[in-house]
Amino acid sequence: DAEITQSPRHKITETGRQVTLACHQTWNHNNMFWYRQDLGHGLRLIHYSYGVQDTNKGEVSDGYSVSRSNTEDLPLTLESAASSQTSVYFCASSPGPGPYEQYFGPGTRLTVT
């Protein structure tokens, strides 16, 4: 069955380290999104992509980067992890174009100490 996966599911890292979170989907969706979820803030968009080689900044993109070299993957990189980036990260995908449901991955819980 087609699916969307994230790895690792849990990660503890130290301040200043570079961290990469993986997101992989097998639906062949053009659109992929990264969100962070914090209490009281809901889901906030970090970066998104509408196709290979396309990347865009979301509302909370500072300190994060993404790259899209193929349809299936959108890795999220924290260039220099900060304690403020401790959060649960969700990847999502949707078919394009048009308004469609976004399908979420299982999430990655990241702790920056």
Next chain:
Amino acid sequence: GENVEQHPSTLSVQEGDSAVIKCTYSDSASNYFPWYKQELGKRPQLIIDIRSNVGEKKDQRIAVTLNKTAKHFSLHITETQPEDSAVYFCAAQYSNDYKLSFGAGTTVTVRA
């Protein structure tokens, strides 16, 4: 950009009663409004959505209404059951775009 406000932030209801969650949005050109349910420790999952050419949509015990003039939409859950306990998020799609802007969420607790 789109700004979505969601109320209330918490809601406690007796089993069998109804629950209503309301959201407002700022971009009058938004045309897609999904609702997601997130159980503890799980991923958000779509439960119902509505598009701007429809005023109301029902799916068993769940219904969503949309008032484009007032720029608000609501989720109605009837005959609530313990399994309805979760966090519910509303969202609105940016105009001419595929991004979603989410509300802050409503924690619903159904008391037995």
